[in-house]
Amino acid sequence: MKNGVKRNIALLSALSAFTLPAAGATPGNALVMASNIDAISTFDPAQVAEALTAEILANVCDALVASDPQDASKYVPALAKSWEASEDGKTITFHLQDNIVFPDGSPAKASDLIWSMRRVLSQGFGNAATLTEFGFDKQNMEQTITAPDDKTIVLKLDRPYPVELVVGSIAENRVAYMLNRKAVESRAKGDDMGNGWLNSNTSCVGPYSLARWNQGESVVLQANEHYSGPSGNKLKRIVIRHVAEAGTQRLLLEKGDIDVARNLNPNDLKAIAANDKLQVSSSLQPTMYYLGMSLSDPIFAKEKVRLAMRYLIDYQGLAASVMKDIGVPRASFVQLGAFGALDQKEGQPFKLDVEKARQLLAEAGYPNGFSFKMIIGSDPYADPIAQTMQQAAAKAGITMSIERMANAQLYAKTRARDFQGALLGFKASVADANSMASRFVANPDNALEAKLTQYPSWRSSYYSEDMNKEVEAALFERDPAKRQQMYHDLQREIMQKGPMAYIMQIQHNAAMLKTVHNWKWNGFRVYYGDATK
Numbered sequence: 001m002k003n004g005v006k007r008n009i010a011l012l013s014a015l016s017a018f019t020l021p022a023a024g025a026t027p028g029n030a031l032v033m034a035s036n037i038d039a040i041s042t043f044d045p046a047q048v049a050e051a052l053t054a055e056i057l058a059n060v061c062d063a064l065v066a067s068d069p070q071d072a073s074k075y076v077p078a079l080a081k082s083w084e085a086s087e088d089g090k091t092i093t094f095h096l097q098d099n100i101v102f103p104d105g106s107p108a109k110a111s112d113l114i115w116s117m118r119r120v121l122s123q124g125f126g127n128a129a130t131l132t133e134f135g136f137d138k139q140n141m142e143q144t145i146t147a148p149d150d151k152t153i154v155l156k157l158d159r160p161y162p163v164e165l166v167v168g169s170i171a172e173n174r175v176a177y178m179l180n181r182k183a184v185e186s187r188a189k190g191d192d193m194g195n196g197w198l199n200s201n202t203s204c205v206g207p208y209s210l211a212r213w214n215q216g217e218s219v220v221l222q223a224n225e226h227y228s229g230p231s232g233n234k235l236k237r238i239v240i241r242h243v244a245e246a247g248t249q250r251l252l253l254e255k256g257d258i259d260v261a262r263n264l265n266p267n268d269l270k271a272i273a274a275n276d277k278l279q280v281s282s283s284l285q286p287t288m289y290y291l292g293m294s295l296s297d298p299i300f301a302k303e304k305v306r307l308a309m310r311y312l313i314d315y316q317g318l319a320a321s322v323m324k325d326i327g328v329p330r331a332s333f334v335q336l337g338a339f340g341a342l343d344q345k346e347g348q349p350f351k352l353d354v355e356k357a358r359q360l361l362a363e364a365g366y367p368n369g370f371s372f373k374m375i376i377g378s379d380p381y382a383d384p385i386a387q388t389m390q391q392a393a394a395k396a397g398i399t400m401s402i403e404r405m406a407n408a409q410l411y412a413k414t415r416a417r418d419f420q421g422a423l424l425g426f427k428a429s430v431a432d433a434n435s436m437a438s439r440f441v442a443n444p445d446n447a448l449e450a451k452l453t454q455y456p457s458w459r460s461s462y463y464s465e466d467m468n469k470e471v472e473a474a475l476f477e478r479d480p481a482k483r484q485q486m487y488h489d490l491q492r493e494i495m496q497k498g499p500m501a502y503i504m505q506i507q508h509n510a511a512m513l514k515t516v517h518n519w520k521w522n523g524f525r526v527y528y529g530d531a532t533k
Contacts, residue, residue: 026256026257026258027237030235031237031238031239031259031533032239032241032257032258032260033239033259033260033262034248034261034262035052035241035261036244036263036378036379038378038408040052040056040213040215040219041408042195043056043057043201044194044195044198045061045120045177045198046120046128046198048127049127049454050407054427056219057177059527059529060204060207060210061177061202061204062207062230063079063171063174064079064153064170064176065078065080065172066231067168067172069525069527072286072523073337073430075168077230079094079096079176079178079205079229080097080171088160089160089161090158090159091154092155092157093154093155099228100178100205101227104180106180108178108205109147109150110150110153113147116176116177116178116179116204117176118145119179120175121136125453127174127454133444134169134170135157135158135159159476162475165432168430169429169430178204179203179204183203187201200213205227205229206224206227207223207227207231207233207529208221209221216242218241221238222237235532238528244263246263249261249263253511253513254278259513260513260516260519261511262510266325268511269509276514278512278513281512283522283523285427285506285507286431286523288333288426288436289327289423289502290333290425290500291309291501292424293420293460294420294460295462295499296417296461300372300421302365304360304361305361305370308356308361309501311351312398313388313389314392315329315350315504316352317352319504322381323381326381326504326509327381327506329348330348330504330505331350331495331501331502332346332494333494333500335436335505338431340434340484340486341487346488346492349495352392354396361396367397369397371400372400373400373401373421374420374423375402375410375414376423377404377406377411378405379407385423386423400421414459415453417461426439430524431523431524433487433490433491434471434474437474437490438475439455440457441457441467441470441490441498442455442471446461446463456499461499462499516531516532517531518530518531519531
């Protein structure tokens with residue numbers, strides 16, 4: 001019997017013996033979380049876009065570098081033990097760790113990684129934008145993403161981008177996960193390069209592997225026995241149960257049926273704070289929650305209509321109720337904590353003002369308002385925020401209908417440009433204003449066939465050649481003070497006429513049993529494998 005077959009049988013045996021925990025108990029060797037996982041649609045790193053799936057994959061696959069748990073603006077070794085840039089800033093060389101192996105025990109080489117990175121470009125899914133915005137494409141990838149030997153990766157840039165921005169945007173990103181080329185190619189169907197298989201499987205260098213995914217029910221990760229990288233896998237299994245309702249998550253936690261609850265509302269958090277058997281850990285995320293408006297709709301194509309919508313959001317009222325302990329009111333597209341971000345006061349110049357909204361609507365040609373549909377997902381705060389906005393909009397003469405759906409459906413519709421208005425979230429990839437400016441303001445190609453699904457600007461059919469130039473100028477400005485000022489000016493401009501009305505910057509809370517120790521996270525990463533019980 002071949003070794004691979006033996007390992008598969010062993011894994012299946014382990015999984016068949018493992019069932020989700022009975023009431024009042026969780027396995028001592030597993031971390032059991034409750035979360036809303038209905039947005040998961042694939043585990044292919046070339047295609048994943050949802051924040052939760054990205055979080056899970058970051059605990060399955062190592063990238064070239066990792067964000068520092070103590071300071072998310074800094075990077076530490078992962079697959080690469082060191083890296084350096086050329087004097088002109090156009091070549092970055094990464095030196096891989098010794099003895100990197102895949103979950104099946106086979107050796108991993110630089111050639112696997114460059115195949116994985118080129119695969120992202122070849123597949124052409126949304127994550128290809130992470131590479132194309134730095135000059136990589138299908139035509140030049142064999143010359144610009146290379147491996148001169150088994151332990152070296154070389155990235156050749158077309159322009160001298162800020163090196164730290166490239167490291168954070170590419171080397172720390174899922175486009176730099178090392179897939180097992182042999183394993184993935186053997187499961188390929190036609191020219192899909194293994195995409196169909198990777199929808200529900202993983203095969204990369206990292207602390208865990210995807211052992212089971214029952215859509216809409218649970219995800220089970222299994223620790224890789226051959227892993228010796230920098231990430232942890234102290235607990236042998238990570239179990240994520242799909243529980244959409246915050247109240248149900250809290251009940252399961254209080255009964256001890258789960259170790260961690262991830263989607264609680266302010267009332268649940270208040271009750272948990274008073275429970276001496278439970279604890280809460282909080283982390284301000286680089287995630288903006290916003291109303292996206294489609295400029296393909298003639299109503300929202302008018303700047304004054306979009307500005308009016310900003311005055312129909314009760315930021316402070318939400319902060320004291322729905323958003324309490326869940327988010328910080330913010331109208332800027334750049335998250336607090338990023339280089340180039342406006343401070344908290346300047347980044348939130350709006351307040352609920354129905355009369356101001358009425359005035360703007362009249363100037364836009366809608367003195368009696370209009371009607372539109374807003375689609376929302378299953379996040380616990382989506383409904384109350386939408387209803388609050390609906391009530392304020394009605395006072396300005398706007399009839400706003402609300403359609404609620406699973407997050408996966410919400411994302412599918414917005415990425416197909418099939419909406420008028422939508423409540424959405426988007427997470428920055430690095431602590432630099434360019435991360436959001438390059439997605440919310442810049443739009444390389446507004447054509448429908450371009451399918452730039454990872455650009456919220458494209459989804460909203462927003463295109464401005466002048467704004468594209470402003471984003472590019474800020475990116476390449478070498479003087480940090482000037483570059484920061486350029487981002488400040490850009491934020492002020494976009495707050496007045498951009499396609500999105502930003503509402504809040506999300507704060508994540510993890511409520512857990514006090515038997516859980518070493519829960520570690522920052523704005524860009526949750527480190528499952530460091531937790532112990």
